[in-house]
Amino acid sequence: MNAFLSNPQLRRYLWPVAGLLLLLLINLIISPEFFNLTFKDGRFYGSLIDVLNRAAPIALLAIGMTLVIATGGVDLSVGSVMAIAGAVSAYLIVSGVDSLTVIIAGGLAAGLVGGMINGLLVGYMNIQPIVATLILMVAGRGVAQLINEGQIVTFQHEAFSFLGTGYFLGLPFPIILVIITFVLVQLLMRRTALGLYVEAVGANASASRYLGINARAIKLSVYCLAGLCAALAGMIAAADIKGSDANNAGLWLELDAILAVVIGGASLMGGRFSLVLSIIGALIIQTLTVTIIMSGIPPKFNLLIKASAIILVLLMQSPRFQQQLSSLMLWRKRHG
Amino acid sequence: MKRFLRSLYTTALASTLVVASSASALTVGFSQVGSESGWRTSFSESVKAEAAKRDINLKFSDAQQKQENQIKAVRSFIAQGVDAIIIAPVVETGWQPILMEAKRARIPVVIVDRNVAVNNDTLYLTRIAPDFELEGEKAASWLMEKTEGKCNILELQGTVGSSAAIGRMKGFNKVLAQYPDAKIVRSQTAEFTRAKGKEVMESLLKAEGGGKNICALWAHNDEMALGAIQAIKEAGLQPGKDILVVSVDAVDDALKAIVDGTINVSVELSPHLGGPAFDVIEQYRNGKKDFEKWIRMGGKVFTAENAAEELAQRK
Numbered sequence: 001m002n003a004f005l006s007n008p009q010l011r012r013y014l015w016p017v018a019g020l021l022l023l024l025l026i027n028l029i030i031s032p033e034f035f036n037l038t039f040k041d042g043r044f045y046g047s048l049i050d051v052l053n054r055a056a057p058i059a060l061l062a063i064g065m066t067l068v069i070a071t072g073g074v075d076l077s078v079g080s081v082m083a084i085a086g087a088v089s090a091y092l093i094v095s096g097v098d099s100l101t102v103i104i105a106g107g108l109a110a111g112l113v114g115g116m117i118n119g120l121l122v123g124y125m126n127i128q129p130i131v132a133t134l135i136l137m138v139a140g141r142g143v144a145q146l147i148n149e150g151q152i153v154t155f156q157h158e159a160f161s162f163l164g165t166g167y168f169l170g171l172p173f174p175i176i177l178v179i180i181t182f183v184l185v186q187l188l189m190r191r192t193a194l195g196l197y198v199e200a201v202g203a204n205a206s207a208s209r210y211l212g213i214n215a216r217a218i219k220l221s222v223y224c225l226a227g228l229c230a231a232l233a234g235m236i237a238a239a240d241i242k243g244s245d246a247n248n249a250g251l252w253l254e255l256d257a258i259l260a261v262v263i264g265g266a267s268l269m270g271g272r273f274s275l276v277l278s279i280i281g282a283l284i285i286q287t288l289t290v291t292i293i294m295s296g297i298p299p300k301f302n303l304l305i306k307a308s309a310i311i312l313v314l315l316m317q318s319p320r321f322q323q324q325l326s327s328l329m330l331w332r333k334r335h336g
Numbered sequence: 337m338k339r340f341l342r343s344l345y346t347t348a349l350a351s352t353l354v355v356a357s358s359a360s361a362l363t364v365g366f367s368q369v370g371s372e373s374g375w376r377t378s379f380s381e382s383v384k385a386e387a388a389k390r391d392i393n394l395k396f397s398d399a400q401q402k403q404e405n406q407i408k409a410v411r412s413f414i415a416q417g418v419d420a421i422i423i424a425p426v427v428e429t430g431w432q433p434i435l436m437e438a439k440r441a442r443i444p445v446v447i448v449d450r451n452v453a454v455n456n457d458t459l460y461l462t463r464i465a466p467d468f469e470l471e472g473e474k475a476a477s478w479l480m481e482k483t484e485g486k487c488n489i490l491e492l493q494g495t496v497g498s499s500a501a502i503g504r505m506k507g508f509n510k511v512l513a514q515y516p517d518a519k520i521v522r523s524q525t526a527e528f529t530r531a532k533g534k535e536v537m538e539s540l541l542k543a544e545g546g547g548k549n550i551c552a553l554w555a556h557n558d559e560m561a562l563g564a565i566q567a568i569k570e571a572g573l574q575p576g577k578d579i580l581v582v583s584v585d586a587v588d589d590a591l592k593a594i595v596d597g598t599i600n601v602s603v604e605l606s607p608h609l610g611g612p613a614f615d616v617i618e619q620y621r622n623g624k625k626d627f628e629k630w631i632r633m634g635g636k637v638f639t640a641e642n643a644a645e646e647l648a649q650r651k
Binding site for chain 2: 031033036040041045046047050054141145150151152154165237240241242243245246247248249251290293294296298299300302
């Protein structure tokens with residue numbers, strides 16, 4: 001245990017994981033049915049699966065957001081990109097396209113274009129990331145509404161719906177998509193030098209430039225990746241309800257994604273990142289949401305509870321807070 | 337310099353003339369909540385169509401479900417000096433200051449749809465709105481008749497604090513209070529959206545042991561009901577049979593679901609609020625000052641018997 005705590009690499013995992021376990025423990029006490037897990041009709045069924053399934057869009061956004069934040073940026077447009085990708089897919093289906101490849105390619109292309117706009121503005125025009133991505137955050141939802149002509153477009157397409165409601169190996173398909181995306185991005189970042197470059201750009205952009213790293217291209221590529229992740233999340237959301245709701249798809253989800261990365265212990269100043277921790281952050285957020293629903297607490301307390309729990313998780317991670325807490329304990333021991 | 341001033345003066349004069357000539361047509365600012373549901377879209381469309389028909393210059397502002405956007409929009413309407421303002425408020429509270437500003441600028445305000453909580457009802461002319469409480473009562477009465485007063489109900493609430501959610505809940509619970517064997521076992525908000533309706537329903541069903549003891553779902557709007565029926569299906573139950581589905585709005589998709597048998601009943605919420613709102617504004621300009629503070633609209637109940645007919649009529 002001491003060896004575990006003294007290893008700074010592993011120590012980073014301690015508090016986010018502890019936070020998640022604490023939440024699960026609370027569930028064990030207030031609503032034990034949370035842990036009911038049955039296997040019926042060839043699929044797992046239970047609240048734990050729901051948490052994983054519903055956390056999928058946030059987890060996908062968080063994967064992209066982690067890299068963007070690692071370069072010292074932030075992408076506020078991912079929620080709107082979700083809405084655009086969903087709207088493009090729905091538009092293609094409704095206008096008679098049957099090929100799943102074309103529909104998915106259309107959605108992903110929308111995400112890529114969105115990411116590219118952000119990346120060019122941030123990387124090549126040197127516009128502040130918050131401002132650059134805010135443009136697409138506000139305009140993007142309008143674009144999605146324009147594609148949908150202000151309506152909620154509903155569709156019937158078995159293969160596309162599978163993205164949101166299908167099952168594979170007994171698990172909801174969105175979970176599988178998150179795992180695939182995670183493995184691909186993790187390999188790309190850690191088996192090549194790309195991850196190191198991303199961290200270098202975030203830690204010190206000018207130093208990395210003197211080292212010969214093309215910081216602009218790195219920034220462009222992480223925003224593109226974030227756009228692609230958002231597009232995938234958007235298609236899952238649309239496939240889930242068999243409809244594209246431009247107004248509500250991904251609404252405020254960019255904030256959840258940033259929160260997931262922050263709960264995972266990443267610094268908004270850029271630098272070191274961990275995809276696993278961000279996904280744990282996403283799981284904490286979704287577990288909290290499901291916990292509140294299962295607990296039967298009147299809905300007016302939802303946001304208050306969510307905020308308090310998240311402040312607690314963040315405090316637990318703050319070295320300053322830990323220090324003060326331990327010195328308080330010490331003081332009590334001496335005087336008590 | 338002198339010449340410059342003179343040219344400035346003439347342009348200023350010319351522009352006042354332009355303003356004066358365009359002032360003959362009525363200019364109305366309309367601050368809409370957003371387009372979060374099919375019902376809301378029909379509502380916006382009906383206001384736009386009605387304005388075009390009456391040759392009214394409509395300034396439409398979509399607030400994307402945020403009150404601060406609505407307040408900004410109303411403030412800009414006041415700055416532009418419109419003849420009247422129509423507000424469809426997103427929540428009840430927080431309207432006092434901006435309505436005072438409108439009053440000080442002598443611009444009449446008509447509230448449509450949801451209510452505003454202000455301590456002085458001279459701040460607006462009238463409110464044109466459906467009676468949410470009555471809708472809740474009608475939904476509950478239908479359900480109690482169908483189940484003979486014995487029912488465990490799951491409730492999907494609308495956005496917390498919206499008057500639609502508060503009113504529908506109040507009306508429904510008022511009727512429910514007369515039936516000791518009927519009760520709401522779980523209640524949670526799904527923010528009036530389809531995706532949330534599905535997500536929340538999934539968890540509620542699991543919290544109730546798979547939903548076998550649940551007799552009905554009471555959703556505060558059709559969108560949530562439409563999401564929830566997908567969750568009911570995925571839990572291996574039949575919406576409309578194993579779990580009765582009762583909701584409000586009667587949008588096209590819900591009527592189709594009623595025809596398919598997955599929703600049992602939907603109480604209509606008329607989206608055609610534009611006409612009556614413009615009527616009030618025109619009457620006010622013709623000198624009428626005392627309006628009833630609440631003009632009630634809608635409330636027709638749609639079931640399997642009359643849904644198909646209505647759907648055919650709407651096309």
